Amino acid sequence: MxxxxxxxxxxxxxxxxxxxxxxLISDKNIIGAMLNGSVLTGxxxxxxxxxxxxxxxxxxxxxxxxxxxxxxxxxxxYSKNELYKSFKEGDYQDMNMAGNGxxxxxxxxxxxxxxxxxxxxFDKGPEKLSEEQKTYLKxxxxxxxxxxxxxxxxxxxxxxxxxxxxxxYALEVFYKINSMWFCKPKKMxxxxxxxSQKMHNNLIE
Numbered sequence: 319m320x321x322x323x324x325x326x327x328x329x330x331x332x333x334x335x336x337x338x339x340x341x342l343i344s345d346k347n348i349i350g351a352m353l354n355g356s357v358l359t360g361x362x363x364x365x366x367x368x369x370x371x372x373x374x375x376x377x378x379x380x381x382x383x384x385x386x387x388x389x390x391x392x393x394x395x396y397s398k399n400e401l402y403k404s405f406k407e408g409d410y411q412d413m414n415m416a417g418n419g420x421x422x423x424x425x426x427x428x429x430x431x432x433x434x435x436x437x438x439x440f441d442k443g444p445e446k447l448s449e450e451q452k453t454y455l456k457x458x459x460x461x462x463x464x465x466x467x468x469x470x471x472x473x474x475x476x477x478x479x480x481x482x483x484x485x486x487y488a489l490e491v492f493y494k495i496n497s498m499w500f501c502k503p504k505k506m507x508x509x510x511x512x513x514s515q516k517m518h519n520n521l522i523e
Contacts, residue, residue, distance in 0.1 A: 319343055322351065324420050326360035334367060334389035342393075343423050350429035367392055370422070371415040373401065373429060377456030398432060404499045405439055410499040413440035441495045455491045462487055484519070492517075 321339040323332070335353070342348050351372040356362045367390040380398040382393040394412065396404065404412045417437030426429070447455070462484040470477045489510070493500045501509035511518040 319423055319425060322421060324358055326358055330387045330389055331357055331362065331366075331368065334386040334391060334510065337386050337392055338368065338370070338384075338393075339422055342372055345374075345470065346373050348374060348395075349426040350424040350432075351422040352415060352418040352433075353422055354415045358420055365390075369415065370394070371396065371412065371419060373398060373432060379404070388449070398428060401432065402435075402462075409441055410444070412436070414499075440499070443499060444494065446497050447495060452495050455494060459484070459488045459491045465472055 321336070321343055323335070327335050335357075339351075342351050349433065351370055354369040354371065356366055358367060371393050371394045373393055374397055377397045379397070380395040382395065384391050384393070394415065397414075399410065401416060413436045415436075416433075417433050417440050421429075421433075462480070466477050466480045466484055469480075471510065489506070490500055507518060507521060510521060
């Protein structure tokens with residue numbers, strides 16, 4: 319069993335990857351692992367970490383944070399059943415990591431089945447909302463706007479904070495209404511621009 323190595327990994331990230339890879343691959347309970355994040359494209363920066371989802375024979379759902387060679391590593395460890403529960407709960411990040419992540423190693427054919435299920439669910443997107451659900455979400459977005467208007471003149475500092483929260487929530491509502499998984503926070507502007515140039519311009523303003 320050999321550890322596969324992403325081409326984009328260099329320097330301390332490669333050293334950390336090799337070390338944690340050896341640990342995971344030597345664990346008799348771990349039957350497969352996938353690497354995710356900006357490190358796969360070579361776009362990582364000083365604070366980038368290694369995100370790893372590992373599938374275990376043990377019946378557990380566990381999140382570990384460790385540091386190797388000054389690189390922060392997050393390991394999301396799931397049994398197959400616990401990972402499927404996560405999918406049912408709508409955790410699209412788990413779907414994306416399991417379905418589209420870089421395969422570090424596999425010890426079982428079940429990994430291929432898990433990846434296919436995860437990818438299909440992620441590509442499908444969230445369930446479509448009823449018109450009643452959409453109306454209710456729109457009302458909540460409008461209500462958060464009203465909270466800002468109510469105190470805008472009396473307390474502009476708090477109002478400004480609520481504006482940020484209101485805009486963020488409105489974006490979440492937009493994604494839910496259009497049956498899309500919400501974008502990564504740090505990539506919000508670039509992701510929104512792909513959907514609507516007008517919305518992107520409004521956010522910048």
